[in-house]
Amino acid sequence: MREGEGDPGLYPYSPYRGRPKLEWPGGKKVAVWISPNLEFYELDPPANPHRKSWAKPHPDVVGYAHRDYANRVGHWRMAEMMEKHGFKGSVSLSVALCQHVPEVVEHANALGWEFFSHGIYNTRYSYGMDEVQERAIIEDSIRTVREATGQTIKGWLAPALTHTPRTLDLIAEYGLTYTCDLYHDDQPGPVAVRSGTLISMPYSLEVNDHYGFFIYNMSPRDYAETLIRHYDRLAAEGAESGTVMCIPLHSYLIGQPHRIGAFERVLQHIVDDGRAWITRSGDIADHYLAQRSKTAEI
Numbered sequence: 001m002r003e004g005e006g007d008p009g010l011y012p013y014s015p016y017r018g019r020p021k022l023e024w025p026g027g028k029k030v031a032v033w034i035s036p037n038l039e040f041y042e043l044d045p046p047a048n049p050h051r052k053s054w055a056k057p058h059p060d061v062v063g064y065a066h067r068d069y070a071n072r073v074g075h076w077r078m079a080e081m082m083e084k085h086g087f088k089g090s091v092s093l094s095v096a097l098c099q100h101v102p103e104v105v106e107h108a109n110a111l112g113w114e115f116f117s118h119g120i121y122n123t124r125y126s127y128g129m130d131e132v133q134e135r136a137i138i139e140d141s142i143r144t145v146r147e148a149t150g151q152t153i154k155g156w157l158a159p160a161l162t163h164t165p166r167t168l169d170l171i172a173e174y175g176l177t178y179t180c181d182l183y184h185d186d187q188p189g190p191v192a193v194r195s196g197t198l199i200s201m202p203y204s205l206e207v208n209d210h211y212g213f214f215i216y217n218m219s220p221r222d223y224a225e226t227l228i229r230h231y232d233r234l235a236a237e238g239a240e241s242g243t244v245m246c247i248p249l250h251s252y253l254i255g256q257p258h259r260i261g262a263f264e265r266v267l268q269h270i271v272d273d274g275r276a277w278i279t280r281s282g283d284i285a286d287h288y289l290a291q292r293s294k295t296a297e298i
Helices: 061-084 102-110 131-149 167-173 209-215 220-237 257-273 281-294
Strands: 030-038 090-093 114-117 189-191 198-200 243-249 276-278
Touching (some): 030 061, 030 102, 061 102, 102 114, 102 131, 131 167, 167 198, 198 281, 209 243, 220 243, 220 257, 257 276
Parallel strands (some): 030 243, 030 276
Antiparallel strands (some): 189 198
Protein backbone atom coordinates (compact mmCIF):
# COMPACT_ATOMS: atom_id res chain seq x y z
CA MET A 1 0.00 0.00 0.00
CA ARG A 2 1.26 3.45 -0.85
CA GLU A 3 1.61 5.67 2.14
CA GLY A 4 2.23 9.34 2.38
CA GLU A 5 0.74 12.66 3.20
CA GLY A 6 -2.87 12.84 2.05
CA ASP A 7 -3.23 9.10 1.32
CA PRO A 8 -6.09 7.80 3.50
CA GLY A 9 -5.02 4.19 3.01
CA LEU A 10 -8.55 3.05 2.14
CA TYR A 11 -7.39 0.54 -0.47
CA PRO A 12 -4.14 -0.65 -2.05
CA TYR A 13 -3.03 0.78 -5.39
CA SER A 14 -3.36 -1.66 -8.29
CA PRO A 15 -2.98 -0.61 -11.95
CA TYR A 16 -5.81 -1.72 -14.23
CA ARG A 17 -3.62 -3.75 -16.56
CA GLY A 18 -1.72 -6.77 -15.27
CA ARG A 19 -4.02 -7.77 -12.41
CA PRO A 20 -4.76 -11.45 -11.86
CA LYS A 21 -7.59 -12.52 -14.14
CA LEU A 22 -11.09 -12.17 -12.72
CA GLU A 23 -13.57 -14.67 -14.13
CA TRP A 24 -17.37 -14.55 -14.10
CA PRO A 25 -19.75 -17.52 -14.27
CA GLY A 26 -20.31 -19.06 -17.67
CA GLY A 27 -17.30 -17.30 -19.15
CA LYS A 28 -19.15 -13.98 -19.22
CA LYS A 29 -17.05 -10.85 -19.65
CA VAL A 30 -18.90 -8.17 -17.70
CA ALA A 31 -21.11 -8.45 -14.61
CA VAL A 32 -24.07 -6.10 -15.07
CA TRP A 33 -26.18 -5.07 -12.11
CA ILE A 34 -28.94 -2.51 -11.89
CA SER A 35 -29.30 -0.51 -8.70
CA PRO A 36 -32.75 1.05 -8.31
CA ASN A 37 -32.61 3.65 -5.56
CA LEU A 38 -35.87 3.09 -3.67
CA GLU A 39 -35.89 6.17 -1.50
CA PHE A 40 -37.96 8.22 0.89
CA TYR A 41 -37.54 11.97 1.12
CA GLU A 42 -39.06 13.99 3.94
CA LEU A 43 -41.07 17.08 3.10
CA ASP A 44 -39.63 19.07 6.02
CA PRO A 45 -36.61 17.18 7.43
CA PRO A 46 -34.59 18.35 10.43
CA ALA A 47 -31.80 20.70 9.40
CA ASN A 48 -28.23 19.44 9.11
CA PRO A 49 -25.74 22.28 9.65
CA HIS A 50 -23.39 20.81 7.06
CA ARG A 51 -25.82 20.49 4.14
CA LYS A 52 -29.30 21.62 3.14
CA SER A 53 -31.80 18.89 2.32
CA TRP A 54 -33.69 20.93 -0.25
CA ALA A 55 -32.62 23.78 -2.50
CA LYS A 56 -35.77 25.73 -1.69
CA PRO A 57 -36.95 26.81 1.76
CA HIS A 58 -38.84 24.09 3.61
CA PRO A 59 -41.31 22.70 2.92
CA ASP A 60 -40.15 22.12 -0.67
CA VAL A 61 -43.38 20.69 -2.03
CA VAL A 62 -42.05 20.62 -5.61
CA GLY A 63 -38.90 18.64 -4.74
CA TYR A 64 -40.78 16.27 -2.50
CA ALA A 65 -43.62 15.60 -4.95
CA HIS A 66 -41.25 15.11 -7.89
CA ARG A 67 -39.45 12.36 -6.00
CA ASP A 68 -42.67 10.84 -4.68
CA TYR A 69 -43.53 10.05 -8.30
CA ALA A 70 -41.05 7.19 -7.91
CA ASN A 71 -43.08 5.30 -5.32
CA ARG A 72 -46.48 6.03 -6.87
CA VAL A 73 -45.71 5.43 -10.56
CA GLY A 74 -42.05 5.27 -11.60
CA HIS A 75 -41.06 2.17 -9.63
CA TRP A 76 -43.81 0.07 -11.12
CA ARG A 77 -43.01 1.08 -14.70
CA MET A 78 -39.26 0.59 -14.21
CA ALA A 79 -39.72 -2.79 -12.50
CA GLU A 80 -41.98 -4.07 -15.27
CA MET A 81 -39.35 -3.19 -17.85
CA MET A 82 -36.54 -4.80 -15.88
CA GLU A 83 -38.52 -8.00 -15.33
CA LYS A 84 -39.50 -8.15 -18.99
CA HIS A 85 -35.82 -8.41 -19.92
CA GLY A 86 -34.63 -10.57 -17.01
CA PHE A 87 -32.90 -8.00 -14.80
CA LYS A 88 -33.20 -8.31 -11.01
CA GLY A 89 -32.65 -5.17 -9.00
CA SER A 90 -30.09 -4.61 -6.27
CA VAL A 91 -31.93 -2.03 -4.24
CA SER A 92 -30.26 0.95 -2.64
CA LEU A 93 -32.93 1.34 0.01
CA SER A 94 -33.94 4.22 2.24
CA VAL A 95 -35.02 1.80 4.94
CA ALA A 96 -37.77 4.14 6.20
CA LEU A 97 -39.58 3.18 3.00
CA CYS A 98 -40.39 -0.13 4.74
CA GLN A 99 -42.74 1.81 7.02
CA HIS A 100 -43.83 4.68 4.78
CA VAL A 101 -44.54 2.78 1.52
CA PRO A 102 -44.28 -0.93 2.35
CA GLU A 103 -46.03 -1.86 -0.90
CA VAL A 104 -42.95 -0.90 -2.93
CA VAL A 105 -40.59 -2.90 -0.71
CA GLU A 106 -42.90 -5.91 -0.71
CA HIS A 107 -43.16 -5.79 -4.49
CA ALA A 108 -39.40 -5.63 -5.01
CA ASN A 109 -38.86 -8.45 -2.52
CA ALA A 110 -41.45 -10.65 -4.25
CA LEU A 111 -39.55 -10.15 -7.52
CA GLY A 112 -36.37 -11.53 -5.94
CA TRP A 113 -34.55 -8.23 -5.77
CA GLU A 114 -31.70 -7.77 -3.30
CA PHE A 115 -31.68 -4.99 -0.70
CA PHE A 116 -28.79 -3.03 0.76
CA SER A 117 -28.89 0.08 2.91
CA HIS A 118 -28.92 3.65 1.65
CA GLY A 119 -29.49 4.96 5.17
CA ILE A 120 -32.83 5.69 6.79
CA TYR A 121 -33.98 8.75 4.82
CA ASN A 122 -32.28 10.33 1.86
CA THR A 123 -32.87 13.70 3.51
CA ARG A 124 -30.77 12.85 6.62
CA TYR A 125 -27.02 12.90 6.25
CA SER A 126 -24.09 11.26 8.01
CA TYR A 127 -22.18 14.53 8.24
CA GLY A 128 -21.56 15.46 11.86
CA MET A 129 -22.75 12.17 13.36
CA ASP A 130 -20.97 10.69 16.34
CA GLU A 131 -20.23 6.98 16.56
CA VAL A 132 -23.32 6.17 18.63
CA GLN A 133 -25.58 7.81 16.04
CA GLU A 134 -23.89 6.08 13.14
CA ARG A 135 -24.07 2.68 14.82
CA ALA A 136 -27.79 3.26 15.41
CA ILE A 137 -28.36 3.82 11.67
CA ILE A 138 -26.50 0.64 10.75
CA GLU A 139 -28.33 -1.42 13.36
CA ASP A 140 -31.67 0.08 12.31
CA SER A 141 -30.92 -0.76 8.66
CA ILE A 142 -30.05 -4.38 9.40
CA ARG A 143 -33.05 -4.91 11.66
CA THR A 144 -35.63 -3.10 9.52
CA VAL A 145 -34.70 -4.80 6.25
CA ARG A 146 -34.64 -8.21 7.92
CA GLU A 147 -38.08 -7.68 9.45
CA ALA A 148 -39.57 -6.36 6.22
CA THR A 149 -38.01 -8.76 3.71
CA GLY A 150 -36.30 -11.64 5.51
CA GLN A 151 -33.02 -10.55 3.91
CA THR A 152 -29.80 -9.70 5.74
CA ILE A 153 -28.13 -6.79 4.01
CA LYS A 154 -24.63 -7.31 2.63
CA GLY A 155 -23.95 -3.85 1.25
CA TRP A 156 -23.99 -0.12 1.98
CA LEU A 157 -24.39 3.11 0.07
CA ALA A 158 -24.26 6.06 2.43
CA PRO A 159 -27.38 8.26 2.59
CA ALA A 160 -27.09 10.92 -0.12
CA LEU A 161 -23.44 9.74 -0.43
CA THR A 162 -22.48 11.28 2.94
CA HIS A 163 -19.91 9.73 5.25
CA THR A 164 -17.89 9.98 8.42
CA PRO A 165 -14.26 8.84 8.80
CA ARG A 166 -15.50 5.67 10.56
CA THR A 167 -18.27 4.55 8.16
CA LEU A 168 -16.36 1.81 6.35
CA ASP A 169 -14.90 0.38 9.55
CA LEU A 170 -18.32 0.24 11.16
CA ILE A 171 -20.19 -1.48 8.33
CA ALA A 172 -17.46 -4.13 8.15
CA GLU A 173 -17.66 -4.62 11.90
CA TYR A 174 -21.38 -5.33 11.55
CA GLY A 175 -20.71 -8.03 8.96
CA LEU A 176 -21.47 -6.21 5.72
CA THR A 177 -19.19 -7.35 2.89
CA TYR A 178 -19.35 -4.59 0.27
CA THR A 179 -19.56 -0.83 -0.03
CA CYS A 180 -20.79 1.10 -3.06
CA ASP A 181 -19.25 4.33 -1.77
CA LEU A 182 -15.94 4.12 -3.63
CA TYR A 183 -16.19 5.11 -7.29
CA HIS A 184 -12.58 4.37 -8.15
CA ASP A 185 -12.59 1.21 -10.28
CA ASP A 186 -14.35 -1.03 -12.81
CA GLN A 187 -13.60 -4.18 -10.80
CA PRO A 188 -14.20 -5.10 -7.16
CA GLY A 189 -11.29 -4.74 -4.78
CA PRO A 190 -10.35 -5.00 -1.11
CA VAL A 191 -10.98 -2.15 1.31
CA ALA A 192 -8.78 -1.63 4.37
CA VAL A 193 -10.89 -1.87 7.55
CA ARG A 194 -10.14 -2.47 11.24
CA SER A 195 -12.01 -5.78 11.36
CA GLY A 196 -14.00 -8.03 9.08
CA THR A 197 -13.77 -8.21 5.29
CA LEU A 198 -14.98 -5.41 3.06
CA ILE A 199 -14.72 -4.97 -0.69
CA SER A 200 -15.60 -2.10 -2.99
CA MET A 201 -18.45 -2.79 -5.39
CA PRO A 202 -18.21 -0.75 -8.60
CA TYR A 203 -21.04 1.78 -8.56
CA SER A 204 -21.23 4.60 -11.05
CA LEU A 205 -21.72 8.32 -10.89
CA GLU A 206 -20.91 8.72 -14.59
CA VAL A 207 -23.83 6.58 -15.81
CA ASN A 208 -26.13 7.26 -12.86
CA ASP A 209 -29.41 8.60 -14.25
CA HIS A 210 -29.30 11.45 -11.72
CA TYR A 211 -26.01 12.64 -13.19
CA GLY A 212 -27.16 11.92 -16.73
CA PHE A 213 -30.31 14.01 -16.52
CA PHE A 214 -29.51 16.58 -13.79
CA ILE A 215 -25.76 17.17 -14.17
CA TYR A 216 -24.97 16.37 -17.82
CA ASN A 217 -28.39 17.44 -19.16
CA MET A 218 -28.72 14.40 -21.40
CA SER A 219 -31.78 13.58 -23.45
CA PRO A 220 -33.20 10.06 -22.99
CA ARG A 221 -31.59 9.09 -26.31
CA ASP A 222 -28.22 10.49 -25.22
CA TYR A 223 -28.41 8.63 -21.92
CA ALA A 224 -29.25 5.35 -23.63
CA GLU A 225 -26.35 5.76 -26.07
CA THR A 226 -24.02 6.51 -23.16
CA LEU A 227 -25.07 3.31 -21.36
CA ILE A 228 -24.60 1.25 -24.51
CA ARG A 229 -21.12 2.69 -25.17
CA HIS A 230 -20.21 2.12 -21.51
CA TYR A 231 -21.38 -1.48 -21.69
CA ASP A 232 -19.65 -2.25 -25.00
CA ARG A 233 -16.28 -0.99 -23.76
CA LEU A 234 -16.46 -2.91 -20.45
CA ALA A 235 -17.56 -6.08 -22.24
CA ALA A 236 -14.61 -5.81 -24.63
CA GLU A 237 -12.11 -5.19 -21.83
CA GLY A 238 -13.69 -8.02 -19.83
CA ALA A 239 -12.23 -10.52 -22.28
CA GLU A 240 -8.91 -9.92 -20.49
CA SER A 241 -10.31 -9.84 -16.95
CA GLY A 242 -13.92 -9.59 -15.82
CA THR A 243 -15.36 -6.11 -15.38
CA VAL A 244 -18.44 -4.72 -13.61
CA MET A 245 -21.08 -2.34 -14.91
CA CYS A 246 -23.54 -0.78 -12.50
CA ILE A 247 -26.58 1.13 -13.75
CA PRO A 248 -27.83 3.26 -10.81
CA LEU A 249 -31.41 4.41 -11.32
CA HIS A 250 -34.03 6.63 -9.71
CA SER A 251 -37.47 5.72 -10.96
CA TYR A 252 -38.79 9.26 -10.68
CA LEU A 253 -36.34 9.91 -13.53
CA ILE A 254 -35.94 6.76 -15.63
CA GLY A 255 -39.54 5.71 -14.96
CA GLN A 256 -40.99 8.76 -16.71
CA PRO A 257 -43.06 7.88 -19.78
CA HIS A 258 -40.73 9.78 -22.14
CA ARG A 259 -37.59 8.01 -20.85
CA ILE A 260 -38.59 4.39 -20.32
CA GLY A 261 -38.46 3.45 -24.01
CA ALA A 262 -34.83 4.53 -24.34
CA PHE A 263 -34.00 2.51 -21.22
CA GLU A 264 -35.63 -0.57 -22.73
CA ARG A 265 -33.32 -0.25 -25.74
CA VAL A 266 -30.33 -0.48 -23.39
CA LEU A 267 -31.64 -3.61 -21.67
CA GLN A 268 -32.37 -5.28 -25.00
CA HIS A 269 -28.87 -4.43 -26.26
CA ILE A 270 -27.24 -6.02 -23.21
CA VAL A 271 -29.36 -9.16 -23.43
CA ASP A 272 -28.82 -9.56 -27.18
CA ASP A 273 -25.05 -9.04 -26.89
CA GLY A 274 -24.61 -12.18 -24.77
CA ARG A 275 -21.39 -11.24 -22.98
CA ALA A 276 -23.06 -10.05 -19.76
CA TRP A 277 -23.56 -11.87 -16.50
CA ILE A 278 -26.85 -10.21 -15.56
CA THR A 279 -26.88 -10.45 -11.81
CA ARG A 280 -27.14 -8.70 -8.42
CA SER A 281 -24.49 -6.87 -6.42
CA GLY A 282 -24.43 -9.39 -3.58
CA ASP A 283 -23.87 -12.23 -6.03
CA ILE A 284 -20.94 -10.34 -7.54
CA ALA A 285 -19.47 -9.80 -4.07
CA ASP A 286 -19.88 -13.47 -3.15
CA HIS A 287 -18.29 -14.65 -6.39
CA TYR A 288 -15.40 -12.22 -6.09
CA LEU A 289 -14.70 -13.17 -2.48
CA ALA A 290 -14.74 -16.87 -3.40
CA GLN A 291 -12.15 -16.25 -6.13
CA ARG A 292 -10.09 -14.07 -3.83
CA SER A 293 -9.94 -16.82 -1.23
CA LYS A 294 -8.35 -19.07 -3.86
CA THR A 295 -6.11 -16.40 -5.40
CA ALA A 296 -4.76 -14.11 -2.71
CA GLU A 297 -3.54 -11.57 -5.26
CA ILE A 298 -7.00 -10.64 -6.63
